[in-house]
Amino acid sequence: MMKVGFIGIGAMGMPMAKNLLKAGFDLTVSDVSEEAVAQLVDAGAKAADTPKEVALASDVVITMLPNFQIVQSVMLGESGVLAGAEKGMTVIDMSSVSPTQTRQLVPRAEKLGVNYLDAPVSGGVAGAEKGTLTIMVGGPAEVIEKIMPVLKAMGKKIYHVGDVGAGDAMKIVNNLLLGINMAALSEALVLGVKAGLDPQMMRDIIGSSSGGSYALEAKMPNFILKGNFEPGFAIDLQYKDLELASQTGKDLGMPLFMGNLAQQIFEQARATGLGNRDISAVIQLWENLTNTQVRE
Ligand code: NAD
Numbered sequence: 001m002m003k004v005g006f007i008g009i010g011a012m013g014m015p016m017a018k019n020l021l022k023a024g025f026d027l028t029v030s031d032v033s034e035e036a037v038a039q040l041v042d043a044g045a046k047a048a049d050t051p052k053e054v055a056l057a058s059d060v061v062i063t064m065l066p067n068f069q070i071v072q073s074v075m076l077g078e079s080g081v082l083a084g085a086e087k088g089m090t091v092i093d094m095s096s097v098s099p100t101q102t103r104q105l106v107p108r109a110e111k112l113g114v115n116y117l118d119a120p121v122s123g124g125v126a127g128a129e130k131g132t133l134t135i136m137v138g139g140p141a142e143v144i145e146k147i148m149p150v151l152k153a154m155g156k157k158i159y160h161v162g163d164v165g166a167g168d169a170m171k172i173v174n175n176l177l178l179g180i181n182m183a184a185l186s187e188a189l190v191l192g193v194k195a196g197l198d199p200q201m202m203r204d205i206i207g208s209s210s211g212g213s214y215a216l217e218a219k220m221p222n223f224i225l226k227g228n229f230e231p232g233f234a235i236d237l238q239y240k241d242l243e244l245a246s247q248t249g250k251d252l253g254m255p256l257f258m259g260n261l262a263q264q265i266f267e268q269a270r271a272t273g274l275g276n277r278d279i280s281a282v283i284q285l286w287e288n289l290t291n292t293q294v295r296e
Contacts, residue, residue, distance in 0.1 A: 001026060004150055005058030007051050007074055007081070008095070009036040011231065012121070013064035015128040016094075016154045018043055023153035028057040051077070055084030060147050063093045067240060068101040075105055087113030090147055094119050094135075096237070098172065098244045099165030100251055102138075106164050115143040118164055120171035121155065124218070124233055132156040138166035172248055175241035179262045179279075181215040182238070186283035189224065189294045199225055199294045215280075223280035225296040232278035239266040239275070 004025045006017045013031075017040055020027050027045040030053065031037050037047045048054045051074045055061050061081050065071050071093055075081050081091060091114060093102065102118045109116035117139035127133045133155035137144050144151075144160055151158050161170045188211070192202045203220050206212055223229060242263035249256040265282060272288075274281045287293050 002059045002147070002150060003028070003057060005029070005048070005054035005061040005081075006040075006045075007031065007054055007061065007063045008065040008070075009033070009040055010064070010066075011125050012094075012128045014039065015125065016062075016064060016133075017045065019128075019131045020150070020153050021045060023149075025150065025153065028054050030054050050079035050084075051075075051081045052079040052084035055081045055086075055089065058089070060090045060092060060150055061085075062150070063091070063095055065093075065095045066237075067095070068097040071095050071097055071101075072105065076108065082108060082112060082114065085109070085112050085114045088115075090115040090117065090143060092117045092119050092147065092150070094121055096120050096171055096175065096241055096244065097168055098248055099138075099168040100248070102165045102168050115139065116164060117143060117147070118167040119151065120167050122171065122174055123155075125231075128154070135159070136161050136167040136170040138162055138164045138168065168244075169248070172241065172245045175238070176245040176256070176259045176262075178215065179238050179242045179245075179266065180258045181213045182219065182279050183262045183265045183282055185213060185215045185220070186224075186280075186286055189220070189283065190286035190290055190292055193292050193294050194290055200296060219278070219280040223278055224283055224294055227293075227295050229274075229277040229281035229284075231276070232280070234276055235266055235269050235279055235281060236275040238279045239263065239270060242266060 004027050006029045009017050009031045021044045028048050029040050029045045030048045041047050106116045119135050119137040121133040121135050123133040134157045135151050135155040136159050161167055245259045269282045
């Protein structure tokens with residue numbers, strides 16, 4: 001059985017790591033949060049003090065961290081993953097970062113004979129808990145084949161989408177659309193309530209009509225209608241994903257009209273203190289503008 005390391009045991013990482021334990025992997029973890037580490041040790045993992053120690057104890061090291069700056073420091077720092085890596089080890093960065101960012105790290109890993117894969121995920125905390133994440137992997141087929149049992153312990157649909165960085169690109173394209181759809185749904189629902197429509201009826205009809213979306217199905221019943229904006233998927237993270245899309249558009253010389261507008265909407269939500277709320281809380285911008293609420 002492969003020895004697996006896991007760094008970044010937050011909202012997503014915690015249930016993903018628990019699924020690795022359930023699948024029987026020998027797991028070593030680290031995080032800046034001692035509480036998170038303690039919780040996994042209770043569940044059967046070993047604790048390491050630094051990413052370097054995680055690497056020393058592992059054949060495969062997974063990272064699930066908030067952003068690239070942190071991924072970079074966890075990989076390249078003095079007590080970072082690469083400082084403890086042996087030839088043949090595989091790093092799987094499952095954080096949402098940009099392909100350009102990932103490709104900066106690849107030569108550093110290759111120089112040490114370390115395989116570096118990008119494998120961002122979709123499916124949220126619920127998918128992480130159930131082990132049903134969609135995983136988009138970039139990298140060489142033979143390396144992915146070897147670590148497939150590790151990915152299968154966390155995800156249901158695993159796609160090899162291309163070379164290193166392709167997983168990140170795929171994730172950005174998906175989350176660009178999620179951000180746009182969430183903002184569009186919010187605007188439309190508030191208009192509906194202003195026009196006198198019943199929210200539950202709108203949910204049912206849009207759900208079986210051409211305006212439907214994941215934003216509607218996942219975010220309207222349990223979040224918007226209940227007025228429960230605990231993440232879920234935080235506005236700050238969606239904002240970050242729109243920034244990755246915006247940056248990728250700039251890198252490729254392509255205008256992203258809808259994506260950049262959506263990012264400004266999430267920027268406004270952050271400016272009003274909603275950064276750590278679920279993305280569905282973006283509806284409050286329109287609700288506050290019109291003194292209307294979309295609730296059951
Ligand atoms: P989170 O903030 O809940 O978890 C991040 C974890 O990383 C925390 O436990 C934190 O303590 C740890 N951490 C931060 N800095 C560290 C460091 N220097 N060394 C070690 N550990 C450190 O975030 P999350 O929601 O779990 O998201 C993680 C990644 O997954 C992000 O890139 C996010 O965009 C992506 N993602 C999130 C979701 C979601 O629904 N939450 C869905 C898909 C993808």
